[in-house]
Amino acid sequence: MNNPDEAVIEVERAIVELGACGVQIHSNVDGKALDAPEYFPVFERISQLGRPAFLHPARPMQHADYLAEDVSMYEIFWGLGWAYETSAAMARIVFSGLFDKLPDLKLIAHHWGAYIPHAEGRLAKHWGARASQSADHAYGPLQDNLKHPVIDYFKMFYADTAMFGAQAASQAGLDFFGAKSSMFASDCPFDAEGGRIFMRDTIAVIDSLRCSDADREAMYSTNARALLGLN
Amino acid sequence: MNNPDEAVIEVERAIVELGACGVQIHSNVDGKALDAPEYFPVFERISQLGRPAFLHPARPMQHADYLAEDVSMYEIFWGLGWAYETSAAMARIVFSGLFDKLPDLKLIAHHWGAYIPHAEGRLAKHWGARASQSADHAYGPLQDNLKHPVIDYFKMFYADTAMFGAQAASQAGLDFFGAKSSMFASDCPFDAEGGRIFMRDTIAVIDSLRCSDADREAMYSTNARALLGLN
Numbered sequence: 001m002n003n004p005d006e007a008v009i010e011v012e013r014a015i016v017e018l019g020a021c022g023v024q025i026h027s028n029v030d031g032k033a034l035d036a037p038e039y040f041p042v043f044e045r046i047s048q049l050g051r052p053a054f055l056h057p058a059r060p061m062q063h064a065d066y067l068a069e070d071v072s073m074y075e076i077f078w079g080l081g082w083a084y085e086t087s088a089a090m091a092r093i094v095f096s097g098l099f100d101k102l103p104d105l106k107l108i109a110h111h112w113g114a115y116i117p118h119a120e121g122r123l124a125k126h127w128g129a130r131a132s133q134s135a136d137h138a139y140g141p142l143q144d145n146l147k148h149p150v151i152d153y154f155k156m157f158y159a160d161t162a163m164f165g166a167q168a169a170s171q172a173g174l175d176f177f178g179a180k181s182s183m184f185a186s187d188c189p190f191d192a193e194g195g196r197i198f199m200r201d202t203i204a205v206i207d208s209l210r211c212s213d214a215d216r217e218a219m220y221s222t223n224a225r226a227l228l229g230l231n
Numbered sequence: 232m233n234n235p236d237e238a239v240i241e242v243e244r245a246i247v248e249l250g251a252c253g254v255q256i257h258s259n260v261d262g263k264a265l266d267a268p269e270y271f272p273v274f275e276r277i278s279q280l281g282r283p284a285f286l287h288p289a290r291p292m293q294h295a296d297y298l299a300e301d302v303s304m305y306e307i308f309w310g311l312g313w314a315y316e317t318s319a320a321m322a323r324i325v326f327s328g329l330f331d332k333l334p335d336l337k338l339i340a341h342h343w344g345a346y347i348p349h350a351e352g353r354l355a356k357h358w359g360a361r362a363s364q365s366a367d368h369a370y371g372p373l374q375d376n377l378k379h380p381v382i383d384y385f386k387m388f389y390a391d392t393a394m395f396g397a398q399a400a401s402q403a404g405l406d407f408f409g410a411k412s413s414m415f416a417s418d419c420p421f422d423a424e425g426g427r428i429f430m431r432d433t434i435a436v437i438d439s440l441r442c443s444d445a446d447r448e449a450m451y452s453t454n455a456r457a458l459l460g461l462n
Contacts, residue, residue, distance in 0.1 A: 164352025
């Protein structure tokens, strides 16, 4: 992504020549947001090719949590910051109008859409009315720049189920995105048993969620097969 | 809080002389984290007086979301950042061992504990095993510095119900903190009807949650009366 022209060519090569099912993109590029104009051709090509992009968080310890500090303490950049990364990237994509420009773009947000379900109340009723408070970055009410209600855009994302066993928050993710846009993921292999713990815990959670058997089948298999072109 | 010695005296005056029910503390002090040693006497005095502290988020637009930027765009500092503030402050309080030093300290976290229920899986099983990756801020596995399992500390917080109508995430908050530690709040008066919208939406959500009538009574009234000394 530090060379967007080449990234467009590589996306094409990976998907068309090599049969890649999708493209992973990190939530920032060396600290830059994904709505920078130079990345638009990459998203455009992914959208044209009909494959999804997996939006993966990336945040280093050097991304401090406090303005008076220079590093993130106690692994907060990981424990809380990575999901903030995903959430902020989603907000940048929405408010910059990327889905209006590329309505067929398919983006998968990690950790069941991260903090977006928690922010649902603000998103649905209040965020769109806010305008910039900065003279250097002036814009009117955010909703005025978008075709659809703010909340609708956040529901355009697909979300994966990698929640490390958090049952209630998983239900919140499912309730927000719906079974049609939720897909199994576990963060395998990053646990002490090479991925088995995360898979086991995630399956236990999904099996416990309030939804239909068809919803569960969609999350475990059907959605991914359709989105990744595996049928 | 920029003068902790005076803050201790003011806490005493407000609670003992004037009958204050609690103390509001922002989630950072001019960009500094609340676990700095100079703030300990403030928390200590609040704890000794048996009243709670309301932990309120504070984050300015100048707190950028991306390392390559100098301001937060699209009101993300508000829409997502404030709840990150609360969550990060909770993590700093936990991992710095404040609850081990002050086991009777009562802290109320805004927005149903913010992002902590989402992070439950990491908190419960993985966060405590992580150690510092920085030579300048060296510490071993975080769990080794704490008396109880990491997850238990996050459940020591009280959490309020101000969620602006987010139903599923409210349920996640309730399931994580339990009715005994959840208390009604709405963010009144910060809406277009001077607080009526937030109150109405929050009551509708609480009335819809899966819990007992006794749980609802606890959240609406009993908990706050006990914690704030209103009985």
